[in-house]
Amino acid sequence: MRRLDTTSADFEAAFAALTDRDSPAQTEIDARVAEIIADVRQRGDAAVIDYTRELDRRPGVTFAELEIAPERMVAARDGLARADRAALEAAAERIADFAEAQKIAPHRYQDADGNELGQIVRPIERAGIYAPGGKAAYPSSVLMNAVPAKVAGVAEIIMVSPAPEGVVNDWVLAAAAVAGVDRFLTIGGAQAVAALAYGSQSIPEVDKIVGPGNAYVASAKRQVFGRVGIESVAGPSEVLIIADGSGDPEWAALDLFAQAEHDEMARALLVSPDANHLNAVAAAVERLIDQQPRAAIIRAALDGQGALIQCADLDEAVALSNRLAPEHLELAVAAPETLLDMIQHAGAIFMGHRTPEAFGDYCAGPNHVLPTGRTARFSSALGAYDFQKRISLVQTSAAGAARLAPIAVRLAEGEGLAAHAASAAARVDRS
Incomplete structure (x- = not known):
């Protein structure tokens, strides 16, 4: 991993390069996505099936074959090993408990003149959930997106997820059953987002689309926003670890790996005023990386977007964090509460040595759908409130x-x- 020092003359340029997420290919992606959206709006099911046959390598598939029967989802859930099903259900329960506490409450009051003022709260009627498919199959994302919608009272949850060559991950099917998904269509990409946003002969238009995807999915969500709501436009995942040197360097290395193994564009950074700790973490990374099944992906991510940063003190570490506005912020320090009031921007904060970001990914309770690419400066984690509307009352x-x-x-x-x-x-x- 590269080493940076805040006292170096070239630090600002190097740090800016690490935080820059503009893609030179974005214009081409946006143009292609616009074509797909227009085609789906015009041809509906026919366009969706054509793109699915081509892009997901499913020649000859019919539209009816794209939809997963509810019985198949239930069978996948029931077919899991007992411990696996228990883990899914335990995670879903914790996510639901946290989401329940997030729900917006209605309120009314009367002012001095007897005017009745307040707000009522209503769930959106139909939500579209996008879940990555194929080799990047994440049942945890199904739970994180669908469970809060169910808690909020959404009447119908339609999930889309690509199935390259017709392969659907059993864990994803099981998670859909656990989360209460109403319809599951094996379509993906910009065409799936367009179908959810505008509707087709077989797919009703939804009110909001949530969930992560690749650059084409992100572009499609951005382009259909306004026709439907979206929770965010997600970019590559990221973690920043602030360390005071009191933690285990191997734990820090594993936390960097956990972020980097998502994909080659993931960003994993650690900042500390303790040079010896940075040296120990660097040594742990080299010692442990080849033990990782996804070592090639981890190396690519750490080489491209990883860094160990030496700073003057923890105040400067927090200042760097606020500039970055990280999706995940780990406070690997002895007294994390002492830093909390200084932190202005983060998607989620993981406090103390025994709180890895991985707990948040799966089962702590708070949602793992978080703002990326510095958007934590103005947006928040997905929650039950994202599936609710506030309606003002005046009498x-x-x-x-x-x-x-x-x-x-x-x-x-x-x-x-x-x-x-x-x-x-x-x-x-x-x-």
């Missing part, structure tokens, strides 16, 4: 109308909207 009393009308009239006239002013003034009791 004006006679006294309230008398107080509000002059204010509204003044503002309406200031904006040159005479009908607004007249509408407000008409509500005043003239008897």
Whole structure:
């Protein structure tokens, strides 16, 4: 892994290069995705099936064969080894418990004039869940996306996931059953996002699309936003570890590996004021990396986007973290609470030596669908609230109308909207 030092003259340029996630190929991807979306809007099922046959190598597949029967999901769940099913169900229960606590509560109150004000809360009606498929099959993502939707009260959850050459992962099928997915279609890519957003002959349009995918899926979600809601446009996954030197360097190495094994574009960084700890972590990385089944992917990610960064002190480490706004932030320090108030931006924070980011990926309870690429500066983890809408309530009393009308009239006239002013003034009791 490369070594950086905040006192070096070239540190700012090197750090900026690590945090830059703009892809030179993005324009071409966006253009191709726009073509696919337009085609699906025009041809519906026919376009979806054509892309599936070509891109997922499923020649001759029919549209009916793309949908997984509910019985098959249940059979996959029931066919898991007892311990595997128990792990899925335990994770789902913890995710549901956390999501339940996140639900937005309705509220109403009466002001001094007797006006009734407040908000009611309603779930969205239909959610689309995108789950990676093929070799990148993540049952945990199915749980993290579908369980909060179910807790929020979404009436119908439609899941899409590509099945290259027709292969569907049994764990993904089982997770769909555990999470309460209503329909499961083995389609993926931009065509699946377009079908969810605009509907087709066989797929109803949804109200919101959530879930991770490749660059084409991310582009499609960005392009259909406004037609439907999305939770975020996810980029490559990332972790930043702030270490004070009091932790086990092998634990730190394993946590870096856990992030880097996602794919070659994953980012794994560790920042510490302790040079000896950085040396020990570097040695642990070299000692342990070849033991990893995904060592080639880990090496590529660490070579491309990994770094061990020496800083002056923990205050500077936190300042770097806030600039990066990492998806995952590990506080591998003896007293993590002392840093918490200084942290402004992070998708999720994992506090202390015994709290690896991997717990958050699977079963701690908080969602692992998190903002990436510095978007934690303005967005948050997926939760039950993402599947709820707030609807404002206003009921004006006679006294309230008398107080509000002059204010509204003044503002309406200031904006040159005479009908607004007249509408407000008409509500005043003239008897």
